[in-house]
Amino acid sequence: MQSAGPRKAGALAASHLALRFAGLRQQRHHRRRSKQQDQRKRNDVASAVHLSAVYTRLTNPAIPDTMHKSMKLTTVILVASLLPALRAETPQPKPAFPGQTKAPAPAKPSPAFTVETITGRIGGAWSLAFLPDGNFLVTEGIGTMRIVRPDGVVSAPLAGVPPVKVIAAQGLHDVVLDPAFAQNRLLYFTYFAPPPGEDAALWPTEFFYEKVWTKSLAERRTMNLGMERVARARLSDDNKRLENVQVILNGGGERRLVWAPDGTLYVTGADRFRFYDSDLDGVEHDFTENPDIRRNFSGRVSRINRDGSIPKDNPWLNRATVAPDTFAHGLRDPEGAAINPATGELWATDHGPQGGDEINIIRARKDYGWPDVSYGVQYDVRRTDGRKNVPVGNGTTAMEGVEQPVYFWVPSIAPSGMMFYTGDLFPGWKGNLFVGALAGQQLVRLVLNGERVVAEEKLLLDLKQRIRDVRQGPDGAVYLLTSGGLLRLTPKK
Numbered sequence: 001m002q003s004a005g006p007r008k009a010g011a012l013a014a015s016h017l018a019l020r021f022a023g024l025r026q027q028r029h030h031r032r033r034s035k036q037q038d039q040r041k042r043n044d045v046a047s048a049v050h051l052s053a054v055y056t057r058l059t060n061p062a063i064p065d066t067m068h069k070s071m072k073l074t075t076v077i078l079v080a081s082l083l084p085a086l087r088a089e090t091p092q093p094k095p096a097f098p099g100q101t102k103a104p105a106p107a108k109p110s111p112a113f114t115v116e117t118i119t120g121r122i123g124g125a126w127s128l129a130f131l132p133d134g135n136f137l138v139t140e141g142i143g144t145m146r147i148v149r150p151d152g153v154v155s156a157p158l159a160g161v162p163p164v165k166v167i168a169a170q171g172l173h174d175v176v177l178d179p180a181f182a183q184n185r186l187l188y189f190t191y192f193a194p195p196p197g198e199d200a201a202l203w204p205t206e207f208f209y210e211k212v213w214t215k216s217l218a219e220r221r222t223m224n225l226g227m228e229r230v231a232r233a234r235l236s237d238d239n240k241r242l243e244n245v246q247v248i249l250n251g252g253g254e255r256r257l258v259w260a261p262d263g264t265l266y267v268t269g270a271d272r273f274r275f276y277d278s279d280l281d282g283v284e285h286d287f288t289e290n291p292d293i294r295r296n297f298s299g300r301v302s303r304i305n306r307d308g309s310i311p312k313d314n315p316w317l318n319r320a321t322v323a324p325d326t327f328a329h330g331l332r333d334p335e336g337a338a339i340n341p342a343t344g345e346l347w348a349t350d351h352g353p354q355g356g357d358e359i360n361i362i363r364a365r366k367d368y369g370w371p372d373v374s375y376g377v378q379y380d381v382r383r384t385d386g387r388k389n390v391p392v393g394n395g396t397t398a399m400e401g402v403e404q405p406v407y408f409w410v411p412s413i414a415p416s417g418m419m420f421y422t423g424d425l426f427p428g429w430k431g432n433l434f435v436g437a438l439a440g441q442q443l444v445r446l447v448l449n450g451e452r453v454v455a456e457e458k459l460l461l462d463l464k465q466r467i468r469d470v471r472q473g474p475d476g477a478v479y480l481l482t483s484g485g486l487l488r489l490t491p492k493k
């Protein structure tokens with residue numbers, strides 16, 4: 001987690017927050033004066049949150065919202081990426097088809113390979129891009145980008161990265177190069193931005209759970225915490241700073257960026273719990289009565305053009321109450337995504353709750369179920385009522401109109417980066433799907449037969465490192481960002 005930052009930054013954020021929340025308490029006092037005033041203020045503040053017109057409509061009290069009931073404010077449950085592995089008592093759900101989980105080990109195990117640490121001097125690294133000059137461009141969740149030389153020398157943070165607000169599992173995340181980077185030096189990155197006019201901030205994790213999750217939904221929606229963004233910038237010729245930073249998507253996601261074969265850009269985004277009730281609040285009901293809530297606020301995949309405009313064939317353009325960048329929805333936290341080279345389709349990992357991590361094939365307009373259906377259950381660890389294995393949503397693993405995952409894990413491994421291997425350095429890995437696991441501390445190798453997983457191999461368990469990202473280098477080697485730094489895998493000679 002990115003919460004373990006410098007003490008000073010935390011203290012600054014703390015005093016800043018104390019002021020902010022004192023202000024919010026005052027606002028609450030005034031709001032109690034009348035219901036009418038309350039509603040007006042909600043509308044006012046909601047629009048100031050810089051939600052798009054779509055979200056403003058959805059959060060307008062005039063629109064029936066079935067989600068205001070049965071809040072248990074004392075039940076505060078952490079998101080998966082903040083938790084240690086929770087393995088003990090999670091029940092094993094029944095798969096929808098054979099091979100959807102617990103695939104056997106491959107008949108032919110991986111060949112021996114060498115693991116080199118290029119550098120251990122990067123912290124909370126999230127994403128990696130290979131610059132044509134042979135250097136690595138690395139993002140750190142806390143809001144910095146650095147260049148790592150092949151000999152392991154790590155640069156100072158690049159100048160020009162916009163302010164990032166590190167809050168819960170949000171921060172600075174993916175970076176991808178423009179397909180014509182060699183000519184235009186453009187890159188694209190995802191981050192969580194503080195509200196306009198505010199500085200970068202680092203919230204201690206507790207603030208988020210104490211100051212946000214203890215509040216009612218209506219109040220949470222008035223909090224201007226910040227916003228998910230995608231930006232485009234030019235990397236300066238000397239590799240030292242970002243120039244011409246332009247925000248190209250505001251209020252989409254801030255997890256992964258993947259180029260589609262047609263030149264559009266997929267953006268994966270985590271469930272935005274703060275805008276609606278969810279299992280995070282201990283709420284046990286489904287969201288089928290207002291599917292637009294899930295279309296907008298559950299984890300989504302957006303699809304945009306490289307200048308931020310909306311592709312004319314996006315699937316929800318004829319529906320005014322769905323954000324036009326929406327391509328697919330019903331995910332929870334897709335921290336890994338890659339194009340399957342065999343089909344050109346987007347595949348994505350999905351970080352489940354307690355159990356229920358998934359791999360999905362992302363298709364236009366499709367619904368991946370969260371938080372109505374899941375192979376996982378709510379987290380036991382933060383429940384104050386002592387109940388275990390409380391169902392998510394409507395408590396089922398399948399629903400009409402909801403896509404089944406290609407594969408799922410119970411217990412959770414906390415999947416992050418994803419890669420299809422296409423190189424020549426490891427001939428036996430060609431066409432295999434690799435997934436880095438955080439809590440699971442392993443590199444998963446999945447052997448595919450079309451859209452089915454036929455074998456699963458757990459690699460690097462002895463390393464005991466959280467694996468955040470996995471990428472194929474231009475040299476065919478496999479590169480990892482882990483809790484131990486930037487690593488390279490090559491065949492043992």
Ligand SMILES: [Ca+2]
Nearest residue numbers: 358368369370
């Ligand atoms: Ca699902």
